[in-house]
Each structure stands twice: as C-alpha cells, then as structure tokens.
Amino acid sequence: MGINCFCWAEEYAYCPCRKYLCSDSRLSMASTSHWLGCSKRKPWHEDSWGPLKALAVASAINGIGDIVLCSVLGYGIAGAAWATMASQVVAGYMMMAALNKKGYNAFTISVPSADELLSILVLAAPVFVTMISKVMVQTFCMCTVWSEPLSQTAQSFMPGLIYGVNRSLEKLNYSQDVLVSKQARTLLKSLVIIGCIVGIILGSIGTFVPWKFPNIFTPDQNVIQEMHKVLIPYFMALVITTPTLSLEGTLLAGRDLRFISASMSGCFTLGSLLLLLVSSKGLGLAGCWYALSGFQWARFFLALRRLTSAHSVLYTEDLSRFKVQKLKAT
Known part of the structure; x- marks a missing residue:
C-alpha cells in the first residue's frame, strides 16, 4: 500500500528491479541469521565479522551505485x-x-521437511500479519507502546499486594487481609481509569493525524482513501488497548496463567475465524480492522469479568491454585 503507482515509462523498470531484489534480500537476511545463530550448536563458530564485512561492502556498492546510476x-x-x-x-x-x-x-538446495516448514511458519507468521495495512498497523503499534507502562506497573506492584508478606503469614490478621485486598483493587481501579484516559488521548491523536494529515505517510490518494475507511475501527481498537493491558498485567501479577492462556487462545481463534469471514465477504481492510477491534474488546471484557468475579485473585482467599507450577510438554 505504501508504494506509489508510477505513471512514467522510464520508471516502470523500478517494479522488476524490486521484484528481483526481494529474493536477494531474503537470501542475505537468511544467511546473516544462520551465521549469527550457528553459535548455538557450534560455539567456536561465533563470528560477527562476516555479516559486518558483507554490510560494509553492500553499503559501499549501494552508495557508489546510487551516485553513478542516478546522478551520472x-x-x-x-x-x-x-x-x-x-x-x-x-x-x-x-x-x-x-x-x-x-x-x-x-x-x-534441499527441500525443507514438514517440521522445518512449521518452524519457519511459526517465526514468520507475525511478520506477515503486521504487513496488513502497513501504515495504520505501524501507527497503531507506535501508539500502543504507551500502554506498556501501565501493564508493567500492575506486574510490579500487584504481587506485593496479592502475595505480600501479610498473606504469607500462617496466622493472618483478617483486617490486614481485607486492607491488602482493598489496596490491590484500588490500584487496579486507578490503572483502568488511567488506561481509559490514555487510550482516549492516544486514540484521538492516532486517528486525527491520519485523518487530517495523511500526506505525512503517503501522497497516494488510493492509500489515503483506504486509511480513512478504517479510522472508526482503528479508534475503537486503540482506545481499549491501554485498559486491556492494565487488566492483563494484573492477571499476570496474580499468576492466573490458565485463564490468560484460555482467553487469549479463544479470542485469537474466534478473531481469526471472523477475519476469514470478513475477507471472504469482500469487506476489505475495514472489515479486517473491525475484526481487530472486536478482538481487543473481547480481551478487555473477559479480563474485566475475571478480575471482578468472586473467584478472581483479588477476592478469593485461596491463593494456592494461582501458584506457579512446572508444566509438562504435551
């Protein structure tokens, strides 16, 4: 989406050049990754000079080539x-x-096995997902970075209130237990309120910039029209992301890992099915972004329902089921 459509005959050569470049750049990146990663199996092969030399030579060739071919x-x-x-x-x-x-x-040249293809797919799938609607996805990711401090705050301070020294005593004072639980719930309430405020601010700024200043990203009118079509679901997804991370950070602090795994797997599965449905119906990027918005809101309501229930880590007295145990591979 971010590449403009060229209209002049002398610039049509750009497209096949980029097509040939794609395979070469992938080969170079794969070789670099293999070079840096082979030290896991053979530590005496660890050597970063190979990629560095190749980078220096490639940079020199690219710079000289640009000067000669473009200017001269x-x-x-x-x-x-x-x-x-x-x-x-x-x-x-x-x-x-x-x-x-x-x-x-x-x-x-060898044909990769099924296990190798699966490993490649696991590593490369997130990259393919983020390439969808490149401009808006990058803006969305840039805005959601501001949500991480709230999640980190919950993970840093909640364990002391949930599993602190007061709750570790054999003979626990009931009034102290109530006070600690109330402090944890108060902290969560503050984080959610701050998350909602930050989410509204980020959603407003993140939506206003592509709406009023789309030429910052691209001058292509077709791309700008597509950007404007997804602004509503983009705003809905961005607003709820920050409070969602606050809630999920609290769940992580409470070691409610089973629920997090189950809820995330369920949301991801249903979101993927919804994405396939809207794609098959020809709803375009707007449908994809509405699917992402639904995914984010589902995460929020599930986490909120879990933390406000009587069985949550903030209300229950039996914390033994939230202890971390060694998991067995299946």
Whole structure:
C-alpha cells in the first residue's frame, strides 16, 4: 500500500528491479541469521565479522551505485533500485561463501521437511500479519507502546499486594487481609481509569493525524482513501488497548496463567475465524480492522469479568491454585 503507482515509462523498470531484489534480500537476511545463530550448536563458530564485512561492502556498492546510476547516468529511481539489488546480491554471495569456509554447504538446495516448514511458519507468521495495512498497523503499534507502562506497573506492584508478606503469614490478621485486598483493587481501579484516559488521548491523536494529515505517510490518494475507511475501527481498537493491558498485567501479577492462556487462545481463534469471514465477504481492510477491534474488546471484557468475579485473585482467599507450577510438554 505504501508504494506509489508510477505513471512514467522510464520508471516502470523500478517494479522488476524490486521484484528481483526481494529474493536477494531474503537470501542475505537468511544467511546473516544462520551465521549469527550457528553459535548455538557450534560455539567456536561465533563470528560477527562476516555479516559486518558483507554490510560494509553492500553499503559501499549501494552508495557508489546510487551516485553513478542516478546522478551520472541519469537512470533515476530505476538506477537506485538496480544499485540496491546489486549490493544485496554481493552481500548474499559473501555471506554464503563465508558459511562455506566454516564447514556449511550453503549452496546446496534441499527441500525443507514438514517440521522445518512449521518452524519457519511459526517465526514468520507475525511478520506477515503486521504487513496488513502497513501504515495504520505501524501507527497503531507506535501508539500502543504507551500502554506498556501501565501493564508493567500492575506486574510490579500487584504481587506485593496479592502475595505480600501479610498473606504469607500462617496466622493472618483478617483486617490486614481485607486492607491488602482493598489496596490491590484500588490500584487496579486507578490503572483502568488511567488506561481509559490514555487510550482516549492516544486514540484521538492516532486517528486525527491520519485523518487530517495523511500526506505525512503517503501522497497516494488510493492509500489515503483506504486509511480513512478504517479510522472508526482503528479508534475503537486503540482506545481499549491501554485498559486491556492494565487488566492483563494484573492477571499476570496474580499468576492466573490458565485463564490468560484460555482467553487469549479463544479470542485469537474466534478473531481469526471472523477475519476469514470478513475477507471472504469482500469487506476489505475495514472489515479486517473491525475484526481487530472486536478482538481487543473481547480481551478487555473477559479480563474485566475475571478480575471482578468472586473467584478472581483479588477476592478469593485461596491463593494456592494461582501458584506457579512446572508444566509438562504435551
């Protein structure tokens, strides 16, 4: 979405250049990751100079190529793409040659097994998800960073109020227990109120900027129209994210891990099904963002219902079921 549509004949060369560059850059990144990760199996192979040398050479080729092709020969944006592609090809070859010197046959072509494909999918799936609606997703992630301090506050101070020394005594004073529980609930109430205020502020700012100043991100009118279509669900999702993290931080502090796992798995499964449904109905990006908004609101109401119930860690007297135990792999 973020790439403009070019209208001039001399700039059509940019598209095939970027197409060829994509495979080369993926090869270079995979080689770099393998180089830095091989130390887990063979510690004596740990060496960061290989990627550093390849990066230096690729940067030099890219810079010189940009000057020669763009300024001297006048190839414009196509020249910049060709220079970048050449630098990535050289960097990928250097990394693979360096791996060969370390005892790896980097030029061997093999079909990955099912387990290897599953591992790749697990690692790469979040990247594919975040590429959807790139501009708005990046803005959304940038705004949600401000929500993390509330979650960290809950995880830092709630354990002392829930599992503090007063609750660890064999003979517990009832008035002290009530006071500690009340303090924990008061802290949660404050965090939720602050989260709602911060969420409204972030939602307003995060919605106002793409609405009134979309040219900051792209001059493409088609992209701007798509951005404006998703502003309502974007605002709804962004507003509720901050108080949701406050509630989930409290659940983490209370070690209510079973509920967090079950609720997150259920929300993610239903959200994925809803996303498939809106995609099959042709609702476009707006439908996808409404699905994300529903996912966030479902997380909020489930966490709120759990913490306000009589069986929550803030109200129950039996905290033994919230103790951390060693889990067995299934």
